[in-house]
Amino acid sequence: MKEQKPSTKIIAGAYKGKVLELPSLDVTRSSKSVLKESVFNVLQFDIIDKIFIESFAGSGSIGLEAISRGAKRSYFIELDKKSYSILVKNCKNIDIEKCQTIQGNAFVQTPLILDFMKNSKDEIILYVDPPFDYRDGMEDIYEKSFRMISDIKADNIFKIIIEHESKLEIPERLGKFTLEKTRKFGKSSLSYFSSDE
Numbered sequence: 001m002k003e004q005k006p007s008t009k010i011i012a013g014a015y016k017g018k019v020l021e022l023p024s025l026d027v028t029r030s031s032k033s034v035l036k037e038s039v040f041n042v043l044q045f046d047i048i049d050k051i052f053i054e055s056f057a058g059s060g061s062i063g064l065e066a067i068s069r070g071a072k073r074s075y076f077i078e079l080d081k082k083s084y085s086i087l088v089k090n091c092k093n094i095d096i097e098k099c100q101t102i103q104g105n106a107f108v109q110t111p112l113i114l115d116f117m118k119n120s121k122d123e124i125i126l127y128v129d130p131p132f133d134y135r136d137g138m139e140d141i142y143e144k145s146f147r148m149i150s151d152i153k154a155d156n157i158f159k160i161i162i163e164h165e166s167k168l169e170i171p172e173r174l175g176k177f178t179l180e181k182t183r184k185f186g187k188s189s190l191s192y193f194s195s196d197e
Contacts (some may be wrong), residue, residue, distance in 0.1 A: 145156030
């Protein structure tokens with residue numbers, strides 16, 4: 001019997017029901033459907049015509065959901081080779097014209113994209129979902145994520161969403177961004193930040 005590949009579906013919007021392949025679960029932890037649904041229930045129509053950046057993209061299921069719901073374009077950053085090839089396949093399956101995929105280190109590439117877009121009139125939603133499993137060299141991944149966000153100078157950030165372990169203490173402020181709310185879903189939580197300006 002052929003082993004079934006892990007997959008998920010687009011929940012709503014133009015590509016509702018389209019199947020997305022997922023990397024093997026030992027590499028990335030797919031964002032559970034309940035988290036994904038919650039993100040877009042919070043954003044609702046605010047997603048329309050925004051630029052969506054998914055750092056640590058894995059299969060790209062969050063950014064592709066954003067495209068399905070009206071985001072202008074999604075940028076995906078993924079380091080792992082296997083996950084990246086699945087990400088590209090998923091983008092081709094949804095709308096490759098609206099996808100920009102980057103294979104590389106999220107801590108290097110995310111600031112480069114934000115810098116590149118800082119004079120754009122487009123507003124940006126940044127989704128940061130560092131791997132939970134603290135692979136070698138990953139022990140300080142949340143600190144690095146917080147530092148990356150604190151260093152953002154761009155004025156066109158609409159919202160920053162961090163997916164993280166529920167037991168993690170989230171700072172009230174990161175640079176010019178203030179914590180609005182945290183929503184818990186068992187072991188995972190979502191924290192929403194917006195700019196003070």
